[in-house]
Amino acid sequence: MAIGLYIHVPFCVKKCNYCDFISYPYDAGLTASYVSALLKEIELYGQQLSGKDKELASVYIGGGTPSLLSVPQLEAVFGNLGSFFDYVPGAEVTVEANPGTLDREKLNNWKAFGCNRLSIGIQSMNDSLLRFLGRIHRADEAAHAFYLAREAGFDNINIDLIFGIPGQGMHDWSDTLRRVLELGPEHISAYGLKIEEGTPLARLQAEGQLPPGDEDLEVEMYFHTIDTLRAAGYEHYEISNFCRPGKASAHNLRYWANKEYLGLGPAAHSYLHGERFSNRPGLNEYCTALNDGLLPVAERNPVDRHGEISETIFLGLRLINGLNLKDFRQRFGQSIEELFPAALDKLERLGLVEKRDVFLRLTRKGLPLANEVFAEFV
Ligand code: SF4
Structure with a gap:
């Protein structure tokens, strides 16, 4: 089966106050070293993999802030992908972008390189909340970035949003959604x-300068999101994801179906040939390994049957349609009822999960309690 490919770009203009991803402040020299290491990593995998493993069903360039890469840098990355891998027809190719770093030239070029989906980190349409989060853009710049992307011909755009921000009321969140x-x-x-x-927000909280989050309000905001977006014609297809019909993220659906993917870049994770492995998180160590002609893998963990079963259950339950019980039985030779009779009974009695046709899914009551439900299958 063709694979999904993730590329981690570990640079940001500045760190947001809530972010714990691996990212460094943008530096032209470091970025050039990273890109040259990444090109080698693509080449090494291109030489080592064969058959379907070299076919790309989806590519997702995330971060960090991939939109900080220059046009020639991204062109080189796409050039190497084209030289060492094959795209399956209709492959989804996404680049993540921060509204503060987008311009016409970049967008037009990305389109020409084969990028057919954008993911824009807007987070909120309220300027004071954006400042609180440490974002580098204002709400009007976010809207402008979106219109620029439309003008460049992007007809498949995701917007990332955050709710439950301290100081955010239901009115603010409704306004952002609107x-x-x-x-x-x-x-x-x-x-x-x-x-x-x-993170800086955790430090503020520890110093008592940030009140604890209002969990009830966050759940209310979550249900408001579901109801508002459904009423506007979006399908709620994963706990936190909504799409126009036919526009679900093919790349993320691979993760939720527990299918294989390859991750490139510092700290990127992979799941290939029944093994999970991750790259060295440090930029220096990552670049040094590749400059020495070695894959920058830090850790390899074969996935045992129990781990694969648990992961398949909780990833499948993230989908609103739920986990396909027929596929599950076919994959593992046993049903979920045989493997987890007590957990299933308890969760059904509590009204947190339900069976519908061949699917086991979270109920509306279970959606905000997903992590508690998943813990029953570990
Ligand atoms: S732009 Fe994204 S990756 Fe970068 S610091 Fe902010 S949240 Fe983290």
């Missing part, structure tokens, strides 16, 4: 803010 719906993207990802350890 203004995003006016833009009319094909896809919307909406996540509740998580305060991650080691």
Whole structure:
């Protein structure tokens, strides 16, 4: 089966206050070293893989801020992908972009390189909340970036949003949803803010300068998102993802179906040939390995049967249609009822999951409690 390819671009103009992803402040020299290492990584995998493993069903260039790469740098990346891999017809090719870093020239060129989907990190349409999050753009710049992308011919655009931001009321969130719906993207990802350890927001919280989040309000905002976007004609197809019919993210659907993918770039994770492995997280170590002609893999973990079963269940349950029980039985030779009778019974009694046809899915009550449900299948 053809694979999905993820490329991590580990640079940002500045770190957002909530972010714990691997990213460095943009530096032209470091970025040039990274790109040259990445080109070698693409080449090494191109030489080592064969058959279907060299066929790309989807490519996702994420980060970090991929839109910080110059046009010639991204052209070189796409050039190497074209030289060492084959795209399957209709492959989805996404580039993530930060509204503060987009311009006409970049967008026109990306289109010419074969990028057919954009993911724009807008997060909020409220300027004071954007400042609180440490974003580098204002709401009007986000809308402008969206219109530029449309002008460049992008007809498949995702917008990333965050709700549950301290200080955000239901009115603010409704207003953000309304203004995003006016833009009319094909896809919307909406996540509740998580305060991650080691981030400036976590420090503020530890110092008592940030009140604890209002969980009830966050759940209310989540249901409001579902109801508003459904009423506007979007399909709610994954816990946090919504799309116009036929515009679900092919790349992310691979993750949720627990299918194989290859990750390139510092700290990128892969799942290939029954093994999960991850790259060295440090930029220097990543570049040094590739300059020495070695793959920059830090850790390899074969996935045992139990791990694969658990992952398949909780990834499948992320989908609103749910986990296909027939496929599950075919893949593992046992049904979920045989493997987890007590957990299933408990979750059904609590009304958190339900069976519909051949699917097991989270109920509306279970959606905001997804992590608690998943914990029952570990
Ligand atoms: S732009 Fe994205 S990756 Fe970069 S710091 Fe902000 S949230 Fe993190």
